[in-house]
Amino acid sequence: MRGLALRGAAGLLALLLAVTLAGCTDSGGEGEGGLTIGLLLPSRAVPRWEKSDKPLIEKRLKELCPDCTFVYANAENDAASQRQQMNSMITRGVSALILDVVDPKALRSSVRAAERGGIPVVAYDRLAEGPISGFVSFDGAQVGRLQGQALLEGMGARADGGGVVMVNGDPSSPNAAWYEGGSLAVLRNEVRILKSYDTIGWRTENAHDHMSAAISALGPSRIDGVLAANDSIAAGVISALKSARVSPLPPVTGQDADLEAVQRIVKGEQYMTVYKPFRLETEAAAAMAVALARGNDLGALVSAQVDSPTTEDIPAVLLDPTAVTRETIGRTLVRDGVYTIDQICTPELRSACARAGLTG
Template sequence: MFPSNKKGLLIAGTALATLCGAGAANSEEMVALLLPENVNPRWEQQDAAAFVSTMKEIAPGVKVEVFNANNDTSAQQRQAEQALTQGAKVLVVIPIDGESSAIIADTAAEEGVPTLAYDRMINSANTSFWIQADMFATGAAQAQHVVDNTGAGDTLVLLRGSPTDPNAGVIADGQMSVLQPLFDSGERVMGYANWTPGWDPAIARRSMDQALTQLSNNVQGVVSSNDGNAGAAIAAMEEQGMAGTVPVSGLDCTVQAQQLMLLGKQTQCGWRPLHEMAAAAAEVTVRLLKGEDYADLATETVQNGVGADVAFVPVDSYSAVGAEGVAYVIENDPSITRDMVCQGEAAATDFCK
């Protein structure tokens, strides 16, 4: 896990900003952070904000340009080209599509600019660095939670992630490592499974509505790959009077997810220290700008989808369950406070009183 020994990682202001100032770094230097979409609030509110904040702290003379492609792979490629035209010296990319984003890393390499894959792998020989948690283990933890809270013969719904996101497949593989033996033996029944293009909650909602219709509401567990899917599933079950009676997993531990957990409607979410992931990416970015080695930060090497060795910084993850899990996230995530979670219906829960 990347050491959390830096100070000042609290989010300040909006992430979609350009920061510059005087400092040891060359004021002409600029780096670009390319976000995939704004469907999930974490990208702008947590990852980008923490990256910008850390860069301002450790390299105040470097401009940080933040782009959001809104789930458009062509737009993300254009934004990368724009950043390179503007003189970006490092690209930090959260790809929409791990395959098509290879052109971003390849184009940058032609100009001598390194590309860091943040959160999602870029399947290019020119990917310099990757930072992520063990998403296979995260998926396994989601599935295990639902299994632990269901019984023999119970029917499960699987709401998977976006088919173009490399992480979504790994999460699904982790889930199936737990579930497939149970499906094979009949201990659990796969009632419905579907992918969610763009991680769009509206698509997840349609999937859950279809599942409930096809199964005549005979659903005892929902293995959801992220919080957006979980919220969509809960909204669908709310209309059927089922919310709060069915275990539902998630990922990211958004404020909304934690509120739903306090209300007993979402029962689990996988949490990662996004501030540490962003800090690690910022530290590597600065090392690259200065021409310094970052081998001490990249503790492992992994192969990406094209067989290229990529320096890797793994981060820990935590399976948050119930009010205890919410308390853990609030204590360890500088972007989320108790006051933020204890709003609306959640304010009336015992946790918030």
């Protein structure tokens, strides 16, 4: 994937300024009462889509374009359903689409149909195929590197040639290979990859089955760490380890900073997660969609270009993720208002929170 990611506070400030300016830009002519922005999300298996992305995108769209109509659909991990949902929005004549694609190849024809209908498509979080007009995501290679680096830290002395199981994401998602590549760049010369699994649908139950199979095949004593691609997968991994009475638990990675994952980190069951400030991603996507719906150029909103298997030089915003461990929950997730201490520190976690320095 080609292009430079936004870096540091200056880059984030520039993005926020550009997003704000997008709300003040209008191509003139017709009023905006007829503009409709469609949002297509991939599933409910990963909590962030419904709990964070959808409400944040809808809120920002209304701020940037108060008269715009917002339409939404969730594909429930089914590419055929998402294709039908997208085609329905195209038939409806939406002004722009934000697409978090289930399967890029399966949706390629729908992206082409949108282009034929004069409807720009912003690929959100996952790089879609076909003639998309823009792309917003976090740097997936960096996500994987952060996971790999944290796993080595969590393994301590056992990182020197220790054994790791990788429970990766859904192979139909382009991000899964992106994350895996970043992780392997860190782990490949440091540890032994004992088993590697792909997790269809990023589903917790599938990850549980993979980890159970690994424990059965290897024995728990050989597993020094688990690279779990996201928090839903981590939940399945940890459940399988606990069901097999593995103690102490090996370090397990994650991604998305789901509340349940943060609580597992506090308890010492999960070693880390990757925090991706969703507000920045949602604001960038909303600004791109509104600008494109108004017929405006994306030049002021983007900082990079990427290539998909079908399209070159796609205008893009790639944001920086952050690793979160028990020691850094307070100065990342709590400081940024993602969760309050009361949300994290339920009564049964109060003592663990105190040991982690999380006190209200």
